Amino acid sequence: SYELTQPPSVSVxxxxxxxxxxxxxxxxxxxxxxxxxxxxxxxVLVIYKxxxxxxxxxxxxSGSSSGTTVTLTISGVQAEDEADYYCQSEDSSDSxxxxxxxxxxxxx
Amino acid sequence: QVQLQESGPGLVKPSETLSLTxxxxxxxxxxxxxxxxxxxxxxxxxxxxxxxxxxNTKYSPSLRSRVKIxxxxxxxxxxxxxxxxxxxxxxxxxxxxxxxxGESDSWGQGTLVTVSS
Numbered sequence: 001s002y003e004l005t006q007p008p009s010v011s012v013x014x015x016x017x018x019x020x021x022x023x024x025x026x027x028x029x030x031x032x033x034x035x036x037x038x039x040x041x042x043x044v045l046v047i048y049k050x051x052x053x054x055x056x057x058x059x060x061x062s063g064s065s066s067g068t069t070v071t072l073t074i075s076g077v078q079a080e081d082e083a084d085y086y087c088q089s090e091d092s093s094d095s096x097x098x099x100x101x102x103x104x105x106x107x108x
Numbered sequence: 109q110v111q112l113q114e115s116g117p118g119l120v121k122p123s124e125t126l127s128l129t130x131x132x133x134x135x136x137x138x139x140x141x142x143x144x145x146x147x148x149x150x151x152x153x154x155x156x157x158x159x160x161x162x163x164n165t166k167y168s169p170s171l172r173s174r175v176k177i178x179x180x181x182x183x184x185x186x187x188x189x190x191x192x193x194x195x196x197x198x199x200x201x202x203x204x205x206x207x208x209x210g211e212s213d214s215w216g217q218g219t220l221v222t223v224s225s
Binding site: 001031033035037042043044045048049052054084086088090095096097098099100101102 | 143145147152153154155157158166167168169170202204207209210211212213215216217218
């Protein structure tokens, strides 16, 4: 079955830039979406259509795509950005959706 | 601002069927897809499936044999049924709205379902 691969963890100092990658064979043809998940809270959409930012999401969150990899970039990381981040997309045959395994972002 | 609220038993016995309902308020249930996502304790998010307001469904291959999602547009609700549950189905279950480009832009608060005798 289709899988999206994320690094388990990323660490960054406050004010620096964090980059979280997500790899999948269908990503050149399918949009990717990014969600922020904090303990005890529902997921929050931070990026959709690879690089679009929903209203209310800070400009420091951005997304990009290159081949089979999409990247969530958080510029000027703040302590409040510490969370798990998940990518999501669809398989190439339009049959089902999947989440990546998630990346724990630690703000040092 | 659309709001979603999950409801259903918080405890289900092994081999029985888990049933949850998501009630939509503050917006229309029409013209959207509606999804179920779960997160087992200490693990990542898992997509369960989604349903179009017209009734078309898609399911995770790993759960397809046990899951059914249905919609009642008159009640502005959609439901999840997961049969033959085991302890591995213990999780926080979320319902969500799927918007125009496939993004889940609104989520319920989540409900913990524990499978235990």
